[in-house]
Amino acid sequence: MNSPGKATSDSKGRLRKHIEKLSNDIGIRNIENLHNYEKLKEAADYIYNSFKELAYEAEKYEFKATFNGNDFLVSNIEAYIKGDSKDTIIIGAHYDTVKRSPGANDNGSGVACMLEIARQLAPKNNQGRRPEKSIRFVAFPNEESPYSYDLTHHSLDTSRKAPKAAHRGPNMGSIQYAKQIKAQMENGEINVIGMICLETIGFYSDKADSQGFPDFCSLISKWCPGKVTRFSPFKCFPQLRCGAWVFKCIYPTTGNFLLFASNNKSAGFLNDCYENFDGNIRTGGFPKEKISLPPCLVGDLGRSDHKSFWIHGMPAIMLTDTANFRHPEDYHEPSDQSDKIDYVSLDEVTVNVELMIRKMIGYVSNVEDEVVLQQPSSSRRQSPIMIRSKAKSKTSEGNETWTQPSSSDESMQLLRGVKKKGKTNKKVK
Helix, strand or coil, X not given: CCCCCCCCXXXXXXXXXXXXXXXXHHCCCCCCCHHHHHHHHHHHHHHHHHHHHCCCCCEEEEEEEEECCXXXXXXXXXXXXXXXXXXXXXXXXXXXXXXXXXXXXXXXXHHHHHHHHHHHHCHHHCCCCCCCCEEEEEEECCCCXXXXXXCCCXXXXXXXXXXXXXXXXXXXXXXXXXXXXXXXXXXXXXXXXXXXXXXXXXXXXXXXXXXXXXXXXXXXXXXXXXXXXXXXXXXHCHXXXXXXXXXXXXXXXXXXXXXXEEEHXXXXXXXXXXXXXXXXXXXXXXXXXXXXXXXXXXXXXXXXXXXXXXHCCCCEEEEECCHHHCCCCCCCCCCCCXXXXXXXXXHHHHHHHHHHHHHHHCCCCCCCEEEEECCCCXXXXXXXXXXXXXXXXXXXXXXXXCECCCCHHHHHHHHHCCCCCCCCCCCCC
């Protein structure tokens, strides 16, 4: 039995296994046609069985989706850990793909991360302890357009952009699930603290100018037609009309970070997640950035299942590598293959998201140690982690003693699980 949050040496291998299964073995999965639909069902069965293998009470919530005049029975797959209160955090990822992509990164990476976190948080791997808050893991179908809506129905998204986008219809798994959860909230069954959407999180680069950005000015002009270009700086300097420079003034141009994104109504939940990311690490750690915008400026920040929860009045955020703004050559293309994934970084992200969730659901009450980080090194993958036990050991002079991991694998182990009180640190073999 694993200690709470303790990493095994092959967590990276399990992430690779999940992604290769979804993208290589199963491949394109959607409701475009009967063949692709069978692949979608195969992916759903794989996720469901993965939850069952971890001894979860997994459920399939089936509903009808209509596309091109054909009806398909698709499933939201849910597994949960019941906490001591009705407060609940939802972790979600979509498992479908676009028409011609095997979807290794979009969104095999998100599903793999969710399944690995579910493994680490499974009660059987945590001495059967219950967290303070409940947690639900959910895999959604039909996030991708055009399968996310049915042209015979109106979109459930009532924002000003919705009529053109024709997104968020009854085919979308997260729309169906958010509606179900809202009903449970109104009945007093649960209280959703927030939803975390894992969306395309497997690509990172340390190359200069590897991070792209949306055109902020173009985004504003959709809501204020003509006003942006009439504004004097843009009139005098036409080159400023390309609004990517707005984001470049704020965010890194190197695409090695994880982005936390939300609307302004979810800003409180976003900040809680952002501050708890990296577990107990105080400085440095995996690069992260955050953004929260008002609904009229959300634009690309709403391009996944978290927006379905916004529509139903719940806080929700998206964790992403920014998708087409970082790897446009592979996004929604046949080249979105498993060998393009940065498994080292994906493993680090998964570790830190797990620790973030542990803190937020109160699943760390028995962890005795405190993780601190020395001055961060130049590489995010080589930060020297050190452990200090609350049961302090003393030198002959009365000073506290410290131990430093001897390998990167041990550093990853210490991120997830720390030694028990009164025991000495052991190297990972």
